[in-house]
Amino acid sequence: MDEALLRILTPAVIGVLVRRGADFAAAEDAVQEALLEAVRAWPHEPPRDPKGWLVTVAWRKFLDATRADTARRLREVRVDAEPPPGPGEAVDDTLQLYFLCAHPSLSPSSAVALTLRAVGGLTTRQIAQAYLVPEATMAQRISRAKRTVADVRFTRPGDVATVLRVLYLVFNEGYSGDVDLAEEAIRLTRELAAHIDHEEVAGLLALMLLHHARRAARTGPGGRLIPLAEQDRSRWDTRLIAEGVEVLQAALARDRLGEFQAQAAIAALHADARTAGETDWVQIVEWYDELVRLTASPVARLNRAVAVGEADGARAGLAALAELDPALPRYAAVAAYLHERDDDPAGAARLYAEAARAAHSIPERDHLTRQAARLNATITDAAAHAAE
Incomplete structure (x- = not known):
């Protein structure tokens, strides 16, 4: 059983059902049932068209549930228009699903959980383990999120910035349980980049790759935190760094700078230094100036104070820090x-x-x-x- 294939197909199949008239919650439930059928049936009789098989089975599950629910019979669902088995539909609804799961009506935690479930194809148990909460708690969170977006219909393009923030939240959760959320966020962002030509999507992907490249050097024995300046840079993943820099350069060449591109540029300058002493702090300060201009983020200004301290001396860094609220985290x-x-x-x-x-x-x-x-x-x- 190819679990990776099922995870990739999940958002596309949900999207097909939503486009046919199913509300999001019902579509997601039907697809989960179809996935269980696939787990049972595919090892013995693998389909020639996996997506078409899942669409057919999920649509039947949805129709069965609709017919069994008297209230739902009143909805305008084409229950007698079941399409015959055959190749999966060419239209790709994955992008709409990203926007749906990052809907503004959802809290950040709910948006992340729903994205991992519907777009990432993870089980409720896997998401609960990743967040170190009971499975029942996560099931309730996902159920509430599904109800919130059940009747949402897109009449205009979704907000890319909201989707990117949700994916960045996933990435920053890191790793716990049997799901590596950092790698999952990179996979989902790669998929998003394949569906939408947007410089900030590329900027976020570059940022994730450049940060993830340092992961092996970030902790020592027993999970001991190792600051950037003390990390063994030979343990950095040069392949990921090269890919991140390439993606970033292509995004910057479009001359539509955004916050994730600016953050990625800072990460690239750190990655480019063979030793901590060779870090180009002057250029990093310039990129923080751009980031502050774009976001007015207090966190960006806090990090800028560190960079100023490295570039111009500790007194200059303390002067920059004095302009900020001492209640800021870190x-x-x-x-x-x-x-x-x-x-x-x-x-x-x-x-x-x-x-x-x-x-x-x-x-x-x-x-x-x-x-x-x-x-x-x-x-x-x-x-x-x-x-x-």
Whole structure:
């Protein structure tokens, strides 16, 4: 049984049913039942046209459910117009499904779950494992999301930016359970890029590839977090870096800059440096200026302060940081780093400890705690030597 093929076909088959008149929730349920039939039947009698087989079986499942539900009989569904078995339809509805799953009426978490289920073809159990929640909880979340978009019909193009943000949320979840969400996000973004010619889709794909290329070097034994400057760059995936740079260059050549292209350009500059000391921080600051202009994002301005500190010195970085709200996530960690570079170990240690208390993940908390402990040990040693 080719599970990868089933996952690829799932959104296209759902799209066919929706176009024929099924609401989204009913279409998704029917396709899931058809997939179960495929798991049982295909190992013994594989179809010549897998998509056509799934469309036929899913449509029959939908019609059976419709006929059995008195309320649904009132809907204008062509229950007597069942198409005969045959080749799958040439129209590709996958793109519409991306927009449907990223509908503005959904919360980000619901949009992500629905995208993984309907577009990614993952099971509820796999999605629940990836998010470390009970399967029943995830099933309720997906069910609510399906009801929300059940009657949505597209009369104008969907919002590409919303779709891209949902895919970026998937990518940033990383890995847990038996599904690698970072790789799944890359697969889905590749598929989206095959369906829509848009420079920001290419920009997001490039950004994912460039970040994912550093994955193997990002953690050490026991999940210990390794900062970018300390990573073993020989472990970076040069194939992914080359692909990411190529995709990015093609997007930038269209001269319609967007936030994901700007972020990818920053990631490409980091990837281009053979050592941390060779990083072109001046050009990175320029790209952060573009990103801030495009988004006015406080997070972008926070990261820009770090880049300014590297390019123009810690005092300049602290001056840029002083313009931001101290309540920003990671503000204390950035302040600690810049204070340490400004030869203020006591202030840096205090700020590292503060950042550790506010950390959102165990690896990040442990890393910041170690930084504070390292500086406190250095201060203690220096005081002991001074007293001798």
